[in-house]
Amino acid sequence: MSAALQVTAFGLAFLSTLFLLLATCTDCWMVNADDSLEVSHKCRGLWRECVTNMQDGVRTCDQYDSILADHPVKIVVTRTLMIMADLLAGLALATLVLGLDCITFLKEDPRVKLKMCYGAGFLFCAGSILGLIGSVWYAVDVYVERAMLVSHNIFLGVHYDFGWSCWLGMAGSTGCLVASVLLTCCLY
Numbered sequence: 517m518s519a520a521l522q523v524t525a526f527g528l529a530f531l532s533t534l535f536l537l538l539a540t541c542t543d544c545w546m547v548n549a550d551d552s553l554e555v556s557h558k559c560r561g562l563w564r565e566c567v568t569n570m571q572d573g574v575r576t577c578d579q580y581d582s583i584l585a586d587h588p589v590k591i592v593v594t595r596t597l598m599i600m601a602d603l604l605a606g607l608a609l610a611t612l613v614l615g616l617d618c619i620t621f622l623k624e625d626p627r628v629k630l631k632m633c634y635g636a637g638f639l640f641c642a643g644s645i646l647g648l649i650g651s652v653w654y655a656v657d658v659y660v661e662r663a664m665l666v667s668h669n670i671f672l673g674v675h676y677d678f679g680w681s682c683w684l685g686m687a688g689s690t691g692c693l694v695a696s697v698l699l700t701c702c703l704y
Contacts, residue, residue: 519617522633524614525698529640533605533689538648540598543577546658547627547679559679562595589648590657597650598685604643604693612636612699637699640692647689 557568568579580587614621615632622628634695657676662676
């Protein structure tokens with residue numbers, strides 16, 4: 517039972533960590549949400565803004581000037597939280613691999629391996645909380661920005677909604693939280 521639970525937690529943790537990394541690196545945290553016929557599809561990410569021409573499929577991206585430049589608070593906070601979540605999830609995944617029963621590392625001391633699994637669970641929990649805060653912060657900020665424009669009857673030509681990268685960050689964070697629960701509460 518314990519080995520099956522460890523492998524299940526590892527599979528979920530691996531997939532969730534991958535989702536977190538992809539969410540941090542991809543560029544569709546915000547997408548244009550207009551109902552009109554558009555000739556281009558716009559995505560804004562944490563690192564750059566991309567526009568895809570719908571007629572010929574050509575994609576162009578503009579990098580943000582600098583990592584340290586003045587950016588909106590939602591970008592700076594989300595970058596920081598997602599990078600920290602990525603680092604914690606990566607460290608937890610490495611710790612979990614070494615703590616698995618099927619790995620021969622420290623095979624003679626099962627209590628140390630169990631403590632490594634518990635430690636990985638706590639690291640996944642911390643990473644998932646940071647990832648959820650970052651993803652939800654960004655999504656709420658996009659929603660509030662759009663609601664403020666709509667309530668003031670301001671139309672800037674494009675309205676943004678949160679995109680698949682934001683959803684991927686939320687899914688990865690939630691998966692890390694479930695893996696954390698499996699490793700800390702269900703593993704005896």
